[in-house]
Amino acid sequence: MKLFYSPGACSLAVHIALHESGKSFEAVRVNLKDGEQFSPEFLKVNPKSKVPALARDDGSILTECPAILFWVARTSPEAKLLPDDADGEARALEWMNFISGSIHNGGFTRILRAERFVGAPEHAPAASEKAKADTIKYLTIAEEMLAGRDTALPSGHSVVDDYLFVIARWVPRTGKELSDFPALKRLHDRVAAREATKRALAAEGLA
Missing domain, CATH: 1.20.1050.10 (Glutathione S-transferase Yfyf (Class Pi); Chain A, domain 2)
Incomplete structure (x- = not known):
């Protein structure tokens, strides 16, 4: 699994949550200041030209910070990162x-x-x-x-x-x-x- 992030951006929340969850992942830096989010390589990952993006082990890409946070929490119930009710x-x-x-x-x-x-x-x-x-x-x-x-x-x-x-x-x-x-x-x-x-x-x- 790969997390595409930029230092200090909202992707930091996902970075933290992934460590909280105990999931194994690779952090891949995207340099927003240099416009790397608009590169052909990154556009294949996320056509929205934004971080975070999470490339999951099944090959699918999940984008949008709230959605990724929700998925990390729901697929790591032992970490108790969301309420159950x-x-x-x-x-x-x-x-x-x-x-x-x-x-x-x-x-x-x-x-x-x-x-x-x-x-x-x-x-x-x-x-x-x-x-x-x-x-x-x-x-x-x-x-x-x-x-x-x-x-x-x-x-x-x-x-x-x-x-x-x-x-x-x-x-x-x-x-x-x-x-x-x-x-x-x-x-x-x-x-x-x-x-x-x-x-x-x-x-x-x-x-």
Whole structure:
């Protein structure tokens, strides 16, 4: 099995979850800054030109961070990376959809790639500033959803926490500090201390 990742991207959540699961895999780096995601070789893996992508042992490719996290958790029941009950599973999916659709793509992507969302290049700086305000709003909602816990779900650690850990690392891009979101910071610090996280960070060359 191969995980196609870029250091510090949302693929880091999958990298952590794979170590949590105990699955055997090879990590394959994709250099987004150099445009490697648009290379003919990578487009054969993922025509969406994005990471993560997971090449599974049966030869199939799974893409999209929430889907891969869900699959890793569900195929590794002994790791207890998702709740077993339907409501707990639904809450996990609720979180991951919010992280992917709003915080990440509706927020951080618009901060860093504002030119993609405007008609004229000169509008990009203003669009980026608007995106920062929107992202702070989404992070505030996430803080409220955590309800003072250091886990996304009341049942305990899950793949959702691995995803939120990555988001927490990006908070300074909004102009805020992680300490401005106390529950998210506690979650970040707890996940950072886990052995699986340390292994994934070391493999990606991240502090």
